[in-house]
Amino acid sequence: MAAAAPRPATAPTPSIDWSKLGFGDRPVHGQVVVTHKDGKWGEPEWSTSPYLHIHSASAALNYGQQCFEGIKAFRTKSGSVHIFRPHANAHRINLSAQTASMPTIPLPLFLDALRKAVAGNLDYVPPYGPNASGGALYIRPLLLATGPSLILDPPKEFTFVVWVTPVGSLYGTGGNLPAIDAFVLDTFDRSAPMGTGHTKLGGNYAPVFGPTAAAKKRGFPITLHLDSAEHTYIDEFSTSNAIGISTSTGATRLIVPESPSILRSVTKLSVVDIASKHLGWAVERRPVKFSELAEGSFAEFFAAGTAAGVTPVRSVSYNTKKPVRKELAQGEAADAAEQALPIWEEAPGNEIKKIELGDGQTAGPLSRQMWVELTSFQCGDREDIFGWLWPKEGIVAEDAITAK
Numbered sequence: 495m496a497a498a499a500p501r502p503a504t505a506p507t508p509s510i511d512w513s514k515l516g517f518g519d520r521p522v523h524g525q526v527v528v529t530h531k532d533g534k535w536g537e538p539e540w541s542t543s544p545y546l547h548i549h550s551a552s553a554a555l556n557y558g559q560q561c562f563e564g565i566k567a568f569r570t571k572s573g574s575v576h577i578f579r580p581h582a583n584a585h586r587i588n589l590s591a592q593t594a595s596m597p598t599i600p601l602p603l604f605l606d607a608l609r610k611a612v613a614g615n616l617d618y619v620p621p622y623g624p625n626a627s628g629g630a631l632y633i634r635p636l637l638l639a640t641g642p643s644l645i646l647d648p649p650k651e652f653t654f655v656v657w658v659t660p661v662g663s664l665y666g667t668g669g670n671l672p673a674i675d676a677f678v679l680d681t682f683d684r685s686a687p688m689g690t691g692h693t694k695l696g697g698n699y700a701p702v703f704g705p706t707a708a709a710k711k712r713g714f715p716i717t718l719h720l721d722s723a724e725h726t727y728i729d730e731f732s733t734s735n736a737i738g739i740s741t742s743t744g745a746t747r748l749i750v751p752e753s754p755s756i757l758r759s760v761t762k763l764s765v766v767d768i769a770s771k772h773l774g775w776a777v778e779r780r781p782v783k784f785s786e787l788a789e790g791s792f793a794e795f796f797a798a799g800t801a802a803g804v805t806p807v808r809s810v811s812y813n814t815k816k817p818v819r820k821e822l823a824q825g826e827a828a829d830a831a832e833q834a835l836p837i838w839e840e841a842p843g844n845e846i847k848k849i850e851l852g853d854g855q856t857a858g859p860l861s862r863q864m865w866v867e868l869t870s871f872q873c874g875d876r877e878d879i880f881g882w883l884w885p886k887e888g889i890v891a892e893d894a895i896t897a898k
Contacts, residue, residue: 504573504891507617515620515629515662517801522618525657526611526895529640530597531650538607540614540895546653551642553649558697560638561590564800565760566630567612567658567889569622570874574888577633578872580608581884582760589758590693591637595648599637603654608633609885611656613893618660625869632661632801664733664801665715673806673857676731676797677714678784679705680816683722684729684755691729691755702732716797718810720784721753725816728782734799735759738782738792739860746775746860749792751782761798761868767880768867788812788849794858795851804865806857810849815841 506512510520524542528535553559563583569575584605588598612619612631620629634657641651665674682705685691690698702717709717718736721727728751730736735756738749748769750762769775787795787810797805818839852858857865870876874883 504575504616506569506619506621510618510660512621512628515660517661517664519659520618522615522658522660524614525655526607526614528603528607528654530652530654535597535600535603535654538603538610538895540610544657546640546655548638548640548653549642551644553639553641553643557639557643557646558695559594559596559643559648560636561587561594561596561693561695562637563587563633563635563694565608565633565635566661566800566872567619567633568626568630568873568883569619569628570888571622572874573622574874575612575616575619575631576874576883576885576888577608577612579760579764579882579884580605582763583635586694586758586760587635587637590695593690593693594695596637596639596652599654604635605884607654607656608635609889609893610895611658612889613891614895615658616889616891616894618658620660620662622873624873624875625866626803626873627869628873629660629662630872631658633658661801663803665805673796673808673851673855673861674715675713676716676718676807676810677709677712678810678812679709679717679719679732680725680813681705681819684719684732685722687721687723687755689755691753692757694757706732714811716805716807721755726783726785727751727753728784728787729753730756730759731797731799731802734797734802734805735762737762737765737796737798738787739794739796739858740791741793741860742791746773748775748777749782749786750777750779752779753781759799761800761803764868764871764880764882765798765804765864768864768871772867772879773863784812788847790849792851794861796861796864804861804868806851806861806865808851808854808856810851811846812849813841813844814847815844817841817844 567577619631636655640653641649643649717732719729740747795807
């Protein structure tokens with residue numbers, strides 16, 4: 495028997511200082527769990543525990559057979575709560591599931607699980623703020639193989655989880671705050687040309703933790719990846735898609751890098767629709783050489799993603815010569831594990847060049863305009879001409895899972 499979800503108040507809980515929300519995991523009331531067994535999906539159940547009971551031999555733990563999504567729910571000025579574009583995320587998680595040999599999630603089940611997860615934590619949806627300045631409820635749908643599997647065959651049991659947490663801005667940017675600095679990561683390839691970069695598999699992200707942490711220590715909160723085959727074309731940022739803005743022809747053009755290795759960002763799709771159908775900007779979707787950025791073809795550059803939103807990038811720095819990999823001689827390493835780690839040394843004659851966008855300090859006016867438009871649609875300050883806010887009637891406490 496599933497435990498009854500709490501009947502939370504519609505208003506945000508007073509237990510959180512919403513002005514200091516930040517971006518991180520906070521405890522909430524519970525999560526929604528659905529099991530796939532014997533070839534069929536069960537019913538969504540409510541769990542007040544943030545933990546899962548999982549077999550040590552599960553394919554998720556041993557072989558990385560899992561995928562996830564990132565979605566946000568916003569509170570509008572009238573107090574109603576809606577999820578932003580969940581249908582697009584439903585399509586993408588099923589693409590990831592198929593890639594990783596997992597069962598797809600029927601759209602009605604996906605939406606129902608999201609609705610119930612938000613409804614059971616309704617008082618953790620941050621208060622309304624213009625341009626989503628109040629924050630959002632981050633929704634993490636997670637599909638993983640929980641059944642044991644020693645051989646490389648798909649297991650017989652899978653679990654679909656939807657957990658949530660209230661969040662503020664990932665990079666603390668937007669509005670009148672400064673833009674961020676990026677660094678081109680040239681010691682690690684995010685994905686292979688015919689690999690899994692177009693999907694949201696956990697294995698695409700874990701290897702980036704180390705290089706990203708190293709970049710942050712050097713003052714770069716975000717890293718930019720080039721294509722793995724030639725290191726010539728822009729792929730995406732470590733956390734989000736990369737988008738350029740050009741005004742060289744007198745008209746505003748949105749330049750969207752395209753590659754089979756780039757994740758199909760829902761935020762990027764939204765930005766493209768806003769640009770082409772709402773603002774009247776031209777949109778170019780094509781492979782984009784990094785040299786275009788280096789040579790000043792872009793007036794502005796920004797990151798676009800669920801967590802990042804629209805985050806203006808004020809500079810992109812890069813090595814003029816790729817670091818040299820040093821192989822440790824016998825006895826140099828403290829142990830066998832350290833012996834296997836690559837050690838990168840700066841190449842002789844290397845310079846770190848900095849490409850400045852706009853004034854090199856603040857968010858450019860066009861990136862800021864796009865940020866204003868996107869967040870206005872997300873929190874209901876613009877008429878929902880695209881039908882992006884779901885459900886139309888809003889989510890209420892009565893939508894939560896009740897005791898059977």
